[in-house]
Amino acid sequence: MDVKNLLSTIQANKRLQAIIVGLYIVVTFASLYLAQKSVIAFLLLLASLLLLYFTSFSNRVKWLVGGLVLVVLLPLAASQGEAYQSYMEVATLVGIYIAMALGLNIVVGLAGLLDLGFVAFFALGSYTYGIFATSQANNFMPFGHYPLSGESFWVFIFIGCLVAALFGVLLGIPVLRVKGDYLAIVTLGFGEIIRIIFNNLDKPVNITNGAMGLASVKPPELFGIQFMYPSQFYYIVLIILIAVIFAVRRLEYSKIGRAWKAVRENEIAAQAMGIHLVRTKLMAFAVGASFSGMMGVVFAAKQTFVDPTSFTLVESITILVMVILGGMGSVPGVILGAAIVTILNLQVLTELTNWLNQLSLSGVIHVPDALSPAKMQRFIFGIILILFALYRPQGLLPAKNPVFDEKDLKDTDSNHPMNTGVHKGGTQHVHLDS
Amino acid sequence: MSILTVKNLTKQFGGLVANSNINMEVQQGSITAVIGPNGAGKTTFFNMVTGVYQPTSGEILLNNESIVGLKPHQVTKKGIARTFQNIRLFGAITVLENVMVGMHNHLQGGLFSTILNLPRVKKEEKEARREAYRLLEYVGLESFFNEEARNLPYGAQRKLEIARALATKPKVLLLDEPAAGMNPKETNELTKLIYNMREELDLTIILIEHDMKLVMEISEHIVVLDHGEKIAEGTPDEIRNNEKVIEAYLGKGAAATAS
Numbered sequence: 001m002d003v004k005n006l007l008s009t010i011q012a013n014k015r016l017q018a019i020i021v022g023l024y025i026v027v028t029f030a031s032l033y034l035a036q037k038s039v040i041a042f043l044l045l046l047a048s049l050l051l052l053y054f055t056s057f058s059n060r061v062k063w064l065v066g067g068l069v070l071v072v073l074l075p076l077a078a079s080q081g082e083a084y085q086s087y088m089e090v091a092t093l094v095g096i097y098i099a100m101a102l103g104l105n106i107v108v109g110l111a112g113l114l115d116l117g118f119v120a121f122f123a124l125g126s127y128t129y130g131i132f133a134t135s136q137a138n139n140f141m142p143f144g145h146y147p148l149s150g151e152s153f154w155v156f157i158f159i160g161c162l163v164a165a166l167f168g169v170l171l172g173i174p175v176l177r178v179k180g181d182y183l184a185i186v187t188l189g190f191g192e193i194i195r196i197i198f199n200n201l202d203k204p205v206n207i208t209n210g211a212m213g214l215a216s217v218k219p220p221e222l223f224g225i226q227f228m229y230p231s232q233f234y235y236i237v238l239i240i241l242i243a244v245i246f247a248v249r250r251l252e253y254s255k256i257g258r259a260w261k262a263v264r265e266n267e268i269a270a271q272a273m274g275i276h277l278v279r280t281k282l283m284a285f286a287v288g289a290s291f292s293g294m295m296g297v298v299f300a301a302k303q304t305f306v307d308p309t310s311f312t313l314v315e316s317i318t319i320l321v322m323v324i325l326g327g328m329g330s331v332p333g334v335i336l337g338a339a340i341v342t343i344l345n346l347q348v349l350t351e352l353t354n355w356l357n358q359l360s361l362s363g364v365i366h367v368p369d370a371l372s373p374a375k376m377q378r379f380i381f382g383i384i385l386i387l388f389a390l391y392r393p394q395g396l397l398p399a400k401n402p403v404f405d406e407k408d409l410k411d412t413d414s415n416h417p418m419n420t421g422v423h424k425g426g427t428q429h430v431h432l433d434s
Numbered sequence: 435m436s437i438l439t440v441k442n443l444t445k446q447f448g449g450l451v452a453n454s455n456i457n458m459e460v461q462q463g464s465i466t467a468v469i470g471p472n473g474a475g476k477t478t479f480f481n482m483v484t485g486v487y488q489p490t491s492g493e494i495l496l497n498n499e500s501i502v503g504l505k506p507h508q509v510t511k512k513g514i515a516r517t518f519q520n521i522r523l524f525g526a527i528t529v530l531e532n533v534m535v536g537m538h539n540h541l542q543g544g545l546f547s548t549i550l551n552l553p554r555v556k557k558e559e560k561e562a563r564r565e566a567y568r569l570l571e572y573v574g575l576e577s578f579f580n581e582e583a584r585n586l587p588y589g590a591q592r593k594l595e596i597a598r599a600l601a602t603k604p605k606v607l608l609l610d611e612p613a614a615g616m617n618p619k620e621t622n623e624l625t626k627l628i629y630n631m632r633e634e635l636d637l638t639i640i641l642i643e644h645d646m647k648l649v650m651e652i653s654e655h656i657v658v659l660d661h662g663e664k665i666a667e668g669t670p671d672e673i674r675n676n677e678k679v680i681e682a683y684l685g686k687g688a689a690a691t692a693s
C-alpha cells in the first residue's frame with residue numbers, strides 16, 4: 001500500500017521526478033566515472049534512459065535528457081579508464097542490434113509477417129561495403145580501383161540501405177504468396193541461402209572470398225579523421241539509430257503504419273478498406289530490411305572483417321527474440337528487448353562466468369567448466385524466454401495504441417477534402433414511421 | 435438508373451453451385467435486400483461483387499463498367515464498400531484508427547513525406563482524425579473512440595464496421611447481416627441508421643438480413659435466393675405474398691408477422 005502511495009505521489013509530481021532522475025543520473029555517472037571497472041555502474045547509467053521513459057515529461061524533454069546521457073555523459077564517464085573501448089564496443093553493438101530489432105519489428109510486430117531469415121539483410125549491407133572497401137572488388141569489377149577510400153563509407157550507408165530494401169522486395173515477391181508457418185519456413189530458407197551464397201561465391205569468380213571472408217575493410221574517414229575505435233563508431237551508430245527511431249515512430253502511427261496493422265489484424269478486411277495487400281507487405285519488408293542494411297555497413301567497417309559466420313540462423317532468431325521479449329509492435333519495448341539481450345550476451349553472462357571462475361580459483365565453490373554461464377548462454381536464454389512467455393506474454397513494454405485527444409477531434413468546420421458527407425446530428429432526423 | 439448490374443453470375447466451389455445464373459439490377463439510391471435461407475449463396479454473391487471471389491462465369495457492371503477480375507482493394511476504389519457477416523474488425527487498434535484505415539485511399543501521405551513529417555501529412559492526418567470522429571458520431575460510437583475495437587460490445591462492433599466502410603466514401607454499400615446478434619432496440623436504431631445513410635449520404639445500399647421486420651420496413655426491392663438460385667424478386671409486398679418464397683424461406687407464419 002505504501003509503495004503504491006509513493007509511486008502515485010511521484011507520478012503526480014514532475015519536480016520530484018526531475019529530482020529523482022537527475023540524482024540517479026548524477027550518482028550513476030559518478031560511480032562509473034570513479035569506478036571504471038564497474039560494469040554495474042555502466043549498466044545503471046544506461047538504465048537511466050529507462051527511468052526517463054517512465055517519467056511524465058514531454059517527449060522533447062525526454063529526448064533532450066536522453067541525448068545528453070548518450071552523447072556526453074555515457075562516453076565521458078566511461079572514458080576514464082582502460083575499459084573505455086570495451087564499454088563503447090558494447091554500447092555500439094547494442095545500438096546496431098536495436099536498429100535491426102526495430103526493423104524486424106516492422107515486419108513481425110506491425111505487419112504480422114514472421115521472418116526467420118532477417119539477418120540476411122544485415123549480411124547484404126555488410127558485404128556491400130566489405131566487397132568495395134577491400135581489394136576484393138578488383139576481382140570482378142571491370143573499372144575502378146579498389147578498395148574505395150574510407151570516405152565512400154558515408155555513401156555506402158545509403159547504398160547498404162537501398163540494397164537491403166531492394167532484396168527485401170525481391171524476397172517479398174515470391175514469399176508473400178505463402179502465409180503464416182509457411183512464410184516462416186521460406187524466410188528461414190532465404191536467410192540460409194544468402195549466407196550459403198556468400199560462403200560459396202568465391203568461384204567461378206571470386207566475389208565474396210568465400211569462407212575466408214573479407215579482411216582489412218577500410219575504416220570510415222571524414223575530413224582526414226579515420227574511424228577505428230568503438231568510441232568513434234558509437235557516434236555513427238547513435239546518429240543512425242536516432243534517425244531510425246524517428247522514422248519508425250512516425251511510420252507507426254501514420255497511414256502506412258495503420259495499413260500494416262490492418263493487414264496484421266485481418267487481411268480480408270484490410271483489402272476491403274482499399275489497402276493493396278502486396279504493396280503494403282513489400283513496404284514492410286523493404287523498410288525493415290533497410291535498417292539492417294545500414295547497420296550492416298557500419299558493422300563491416302567496425303569489425304574490419306566480414307565472413308559468413310556472423311550471419312547464421314542463430315542471429316536471426318536472436319533478433320526475433322529481442323522483438324518478442326521487448327513486446328511485438330512496441331518501439332520502446334523492442335529497444336529495451338534488444339538492449340537487454342545484447343548486454344546479457346556480451347556483458348552479464350561473461351562477467352558472471354569470470355566471477356564464478358574467480359570463486360572456484362579461490363576454492364570457495366566449484367563450477368564445472370561445462371556449466372559456465374557463458375557456455376550456457378542459450379540455455380539461460382531459453383529459460384528467460386519461457387518465463388516471459390508465461391508471465392509477460394505481451395513483452396516487457398507492450399505495444400500501446402495512440403491516445404487521441406477529444407478536443408482535437410471535434411471541429412466546427414466541416415468543409416474540407418476528407419469530408420464523407422456525414423454531419424453531427426444527421427441521424428436525428430427520423431424518417432421512419434415505425 | 436441501374437448503378438449495379440449483374441448478368442448470369444455463377445459461382446461453383448467444386449461440384450457445389452453456390453450462385454447459379456443470378457441476374458439483378460440495383461437502382462441508384464435504392465435499398466435492396468438479398469434474403470434467403472442459410473447457405474443460399476448470399477454471402478458468396480457479396481464476395482463476388484467485392485472481388486473476394488472470382489465468378490465462375492457472368493458479368494458484374496458498376497455504372498456499366500465491368501468490375502469482374504478486379505482485386506478487392508480495386509473494387510473499393512471504384513466505390514463499393516462492405517461489412518462482414520462474421521465481424522472482421524482490426525481488433526488490436528483503436529476504434530478511431532479502424533475508421534481511419536477506411537480512409538486509406540483518400541490520404542496522400544507516402545513513405546518519405548511521412549518519415550519527414552511534412553506539414554501536409556500532419557494536416558491531412560489531423561483532418562482524417564476529425565472526419566473519423568464525425569463518422570463515429572454519425573453511427574453513435576463517438577464515446578468509444580480510444581477503445582480497442584475488440585473490446586466493444588457486439589452491436590457496437592457491427593456499427594463500427596459500417597462507419598469504417600463509410601470512410602472509404604462508397605457509392606454502393608453492401609451490408610452482410612448487419613442486425614445479426616443485435617437486440618430489438620439496437621436493431622431499431624440500425625434500421626433508422628441504414629435508412630438515413632441512404633437519404634443523407636447519396637448511397638445505394640444492398641443488405642443481406644434475416645430480420646424480416648427490418649427488411650420489409652426499409653427495402654424498396656427484395657431479391658430472394660435459394661440454393662444458389664434467384665427464386666423471386668420484387669417489392670416487399672410482392673415478396674411477402676410470393677408462394678415460392680413463403681415455402682422456401684418465410685414460412686406461413688412469418689408472412690403474417692412481417693407485415
Ligand SMILES: Nc1ncnc2c1ncn2[C@@H]1O[C@H](COP(=O)(O)OP(=O)(O)O)[C@@H](O)[C@H]1O
Pocket residue numbers: 447450452470471472473474475476477478479
Ligand atoms: N470458399 C468456399 N469454399 C467452398 N464452399 C463455399 C465457400 N464459400 C461458401 N461456400 C458454400 O457456398 C454455399 C453458400 O454459402 P454462403 O454464400 O455463405 O451462404 P449464405 O450467406 O447465403 O448463408 C454454402 O454451401 C457454403 O458452404
Ligand SMILES: [Mg+2]
Pocket residue numbers: 476477478519
Ligand atoms: Mg452469409
